[in-house]
Amino acid sequence: MQYPKPFTDRMQRMLGEEEFSIFLEALQQAPPVSVRINKAKAAPAPGLQPVPWTETGFYLPERPLFTLDPALHAGAYYVQEASSMFVEQALRQAVNLSEPLHVLDLCGAPGGKSTHLASLLSPQSLLVSNEVIRSRASILAENIAKWGSGNVLVTSNDPRDFSRLNDFFDVMVVDAPCSGEGMFRKDAHAMEEWSEENVNLCAQRQQRILMDVWDALKPGGVLIYSTCTWNEQENEQNIAWLAEQEGAESIKLQLQPEWGVVPAQLEGVEGYRFYPHRVQGEGFFIAVVRKAGEEQPLHGKSKKKKYKLSIAGKKEQALVGDWLQQPGQYTFVQHGEKISAIPENLFEAADEVYQHLYVVYAGTELAEIYGKKLKPLQGLALSQYLDRSVFTTAELDLEQALRYLKKEDTCLGTSGNDWLLLEYKGLPLGWAKQIGNRINNYYPKEWRIRMELPAELPSGSFVIG
Numbered sequence: 001m002q003y004p005k006p007f008t009d010r011m012q013r014m015l016g017e018e019e020f021s022i023f024l025e026a027l028q029q030a031p032p033v034s035v036r037i038n039k040a041k042a043a044p045a046p047g048l049q050p051v052p053w054t055e056t057g058f059y060l061p062e063r064p065l066f067t068l069d070p071a072l073h074a075g076a077y078y079v080q081e082a083s084s085m086f087v088e089q090a091l092r093q094a095v096n097l098s099e100p101l102h103v104l105d106l107c108g109a110p111g112g113k114s115t116h117l118a119s120l121l122s123p124q125s126l127l128v129s130n131e132v133i134r135s136r137a138s139i140l141a142e143n144i145a146k147w148g149s150g151n152v153l154v155t156s157n158d159p160r161d162f163s164r165l166n167d168f169f170d171v172m173v174v175d176a177p178c179s180g181e182g183m184f185r186k187d188a189h190a191m192e193e194w195s196e197e198n199v200n201l202c203a204q205r206q207q208r209i210l211m212d213v214w215d216a217l218k219p220g221g222v223l224i225y226s227t228c229t230w231n232e233q234e235n236e237q238n239i240a241w242l243a244e245q246e247g248a249e250s251i252k253l254q255l256q257p258e259w260g261v262v263p264a265q266l267e268g269v270e271g272y273r274f275y276p277h278r279v280q281g282e283g284f285f286i287a288v289v290r291k292a293g294e295e296q297p298l299h300g301k302s303k304k305k306k307y308k309l310s311i312a313g314k315k316e317q318a319l320v321g322d323w324l325q326q327p328g329q330y331t332f333v334q335h336g337e338k339i340s341a342i343p344e345n346l347f348e349a350a351d352e353v354y355q356h357l358y359v360v361y362a363g364t365e366l367a368e369i370y371g372k373k374l375k376p377l378q379g380l381a382l383s384q385y386l387d388r389s390v391f392t393t394a395e396l397d398l399e400q401a402l403r404y405l406k407k408e409d410t411c412l413g414t415s416g417n418d419w420l421l422l423e424y425k426g427l428p429l430g431w432a433k434q435i436g437n438r439i440n441n442y443y444p445k446e447w448r449i450r451m452e453l454p455a456e457l458p459s460g461s462f463v464i465g
């Protein structure tokens with residue numbers, strides 16, 4: 001593999017002659033495959049090797065055809081590169097996760113960090129998961145819905161729009177768009193795109209992004225910055241610049257020597273690098289800073305009278321009222337024909353977000369009103385808090401599950417006139433409507449599996465137990 005010379009020259013300088021050759025060798029190896037389990041839905045298959053810095057990450061011995069595992073579509077796990085799971089250490093070490101927090105994941109799509117954050121935060125916390133590119137925000141919303149946490153708002157805004165939410169967030173994750181050197185072995189395109197000029201442009205864009213969102217972080221709040229590149233400009237130089245501009249204080253993380261994570265210091269700022277010859281993962285950089293000033297308690301109830309969110313009508317509320325476990329903990333809101341559940345204690349904060357940002361997905365989407373009836377929505381099927389006892393369920397075998405996920409109409413040998421919650425290994429996949437002995441498939445069209453099924457299907461899930 002021919003790497004750009006300025007890149008190899010710099011890596012040689014950063015690593016030294018001997019380590020550089022081991023690094024180059026590691027770049028030729030196949031990347032490890034790892035997943036993060038959604039413990040609210042499933043347990044890992046026995047015997048999987050854990051990713052050492054997270055409680056829910058595991059390596060797989062080989063890369064399966066993930067598309068053919070219905071458990072993935074059910075949100076039972078997320079396929080994620082292992083180094084980036086280190087965000088868990090940053091959060092656990094720098095933030096009190098048992099408190100109710102307002103958290104922003106600014107560069108959220110496709111949702112690796114956001115689904116991870118959703119698993120780590122308490123249900124009393126609000127996660128705003130943002131993605132500026134609209135088409136990517138839809139993919140983010142899909143992955144958030146599949147994860148099923150219910151305390152997430154997906155927004156699609158430019159970083160500068162967040163200045164409207166002054167001092168709102170306790171924690172921000174900025175997983176910035178970068179030159180992607182750490183992805184060279186996974187993605188040949190990253191290398192083709194690479195140039196010194198692009199590194200400079202990325203570094204400037206990252207500074208702009210950091211400045212744009214900084215005012216939305218509360219005094220005393222924590223910002224976690226990460227990239228998947230190794231150069232200093234996009235990493236510690238940017239964080240040193242932020243510390244100098246804003247008086248942010250660098251937070252040092254405790255590392256286990258066996259992790260193989262390499263600390264990086266610059267002008268009193270601490271960062272952490274991940275190299276493929278030292279960790280089982282791709283290239284990554286992470287740093288954590290705290291904004292100067294006293295931590296403020298969460299905003300109490302505001303005196304605001306005019307809400308942007310509309311409460312669903314009594315009739316509609318009565319219909320959806322028993323679909324989630326502990327329905328008393330939610331406020332049911334209506335947006336057009338759609339009814340969603342927002343955790344009651346997050347209503348004020350969610351409304352604040354609605355006042356200022358473009359919200360793509362909120363809480364748990366429960367139902368759509370059509371005429372005098374309600375159609376259950378995909379968000380409900382995939383919710384971690386769905387009360388399954390309220391619905392008629394049908395267990396599918398692997399082929400039936402995959403055909404359902406391809407959005408084919410099927411016949412299950414059942415009859416009736418009811419909504420059916422279709423499951424695979426007890427994991428809800430989505431809705432179908434039974435009309436006599438016919439089944440209409442209500443799986444979202446945009447989410448469907450597009451590949452042709454092979455003649456021989458794999459034997460079950462290789463990831464979950």
Ligand SMILES: C[S@@+](CC[C@H](N)C(=O)[O-])C[C@H]1O[C@@H](n2cnc3c(N)ncnc32)[C@H](O)[C@@H]1O
Pocket residue numbers: 084106107108109110111112113114131132133136159175176177178205209
């Ligand atoms: C490294 S990726 C994020 C990966 C994501 N955090 C995850 O873990 O799945 C960076 C994201 O930033 C978005 N992005 C691109 N330009 C941006 C900008 N100017 N401001 C904010 N985000 C941007 C990209 O669309 C991309 O989704």
